[in-house]
């Protein structure tokens with residue numbers, strides 16, 4: 001993994017406020033459609049993981065080597081990660097709408113969380129102990145860590161602060177006091193929304 005490929009991810013790609021939301025936001029274009037997937041190969045998943053500090057650089061380098069030797073297993077692992085990402089997105093859309101959780105998506109989300117927990121052990125972390133991913137399939141390290149991180153978000157106070165950008169499909173935690181945050185980021189969608197309003201105003205005058 002080269003530094004330049006990890007540099008393809010910028011700070012403004014990581015505005016979700018929680019690692020699982022940043023993972024959801026690895027796809028999505030300028031509009032509401034979740035097109036424009038940036039995870040098109042396993043190496044890209046590693047790059048994102050390094051940029052998001054889910055993997056250390058040395059871990060990403062080891063996994064990149066393993067993926068080169070086992071390309072089919074790596075492709076399968078990427079598919080599994082994307083399937084989980086989209087299932088989690090469906091679940092969170094339902095949560096925001098106050099709708100019942102979609103069964104298949106919920107099961108997919110749960111299965112990865114359960115598998116991650118069975119592939120983890122207690123070790124030093126944070127202020128004391130933390131669950132550390134220890135998957136039998138090394139290529140599953142990224143998804144195992146995401147599966148370990150997900151319950152904190154899904155069952156914690158941040159879920160009630162979950163918002164979707166008014167302009168695109170990205171999700172984020174709104175931790176601000178006062179006025180609600182409307183956009184994933186001001187530099188991306190906020191400025192585009194302002195420009196569109198300005199354009200509409202100047203057209204009205206002319």
Ligand SMILES: [Zn+2]
Pocket residue numbers: 165166167168169170183184185188189
């Ligand atoms: Zn946005």
